[in-house]
Amino acid sequence: MDDDSPKARWERRTEVPLAVASLVFLAAYAIRVLAPGLPDGWRDLCLVVTLAAWALFAADYAVRWRLSGQRLRFVRTHWLDTVVLALPLLRPLRVVRLYEAVQRRHGRPRLALHARVMVYAGLSSLLLGFAGALAVYQQERGAPGASMTSFGDAVWWTCATLATVGYGDIAPVTPVGRLIAVGMMAIGLALLGAVTGTFASWLLQVFAREDDERPPGS
The missing domain is CATH 1.20.58 (Methane Monooxygenase Hydroxylase; Chain G, domain 1)
Known part of the structure; x- marks a missing residue:
């Protein structure tokens, strides 16, 4: 109820x-x-x-x-x-x-639990990635020594950060930009962990169901 x-x-x-x-x-x-x-x-x-x-x-x-x-x-x-x-x-x-x-x-x-987690993680990544790219670009553009000179650079940096790849070709130089980067790193790790754990759990359930349905002695 x-x-x-x-x-x-x-x-x-x-x-x-x-x-x-x-x-x-x-x-x-x-x-x-x-x-x-x-x-x-x-x-x-x-x-x-x-x-x-x-x-x-x-x-x-x-x-x-x-x-x-x-x-x-x-x-x-x-x-x-x-x-x-x-x-x-x-x-x-x-x-x-x-x-x-x-x-x-x-x-x-509703979708199954595993599917919902992946959908929510995907939507969260898109929304937070776009918002994070906007925020870091607002701080970095025009800053002395900044390597992030366009919004495209900010989007590329955000994708690399959320994916926990971190190429290092573009990096924030301002204090606020670096603070945003720390938050993006934490969000990327959390989302990646949620999706990976959910996918692994789904695979284990599939394999366990197949083992239960397999005839004895096969």
Whole structure:
């Protein structure tokens, strides 16, 4: 039976609008970074959109904290939401939760657990990779001695970092850029570990099922 608590009802009502707000936030931020020649009026509008998206997330966090009745325990049990609220570039992760919301509302069968993990890891990699490339490019462009001179360089660096390859041909030189790099490394290791572990578990289940179905003595 679905949870019918006030907090659960609030989350079901807001998960789609917040996912849309995450995409709008990412689009506005991308425009500010990739189109530096925009008129000041358009840049100010993008800034207002990003701040409004942050305000929506802050309001949602405050409401869920109030409805949970857990006080400080809410922060510990919802640490990912707390981190997402503090670090704006992680807000697109809310889009990953939209898949489950759509599945529940339309009554469609969900993917198997292993498939869901891989889908979520893939979506997270795309969203975080794009957001990370934007963030590091914003810090690195024009910096003295920077090897990251275009957004294409930033995307290449992000792919190499998330894949834990680290060619070293392009590397951030600014303090904030290096801080972002540390976060990207940690995210890459976590996502790679999740996908690898899930795939290995799926293979073990397949082999075990084949052994169970094999006739005795064969």
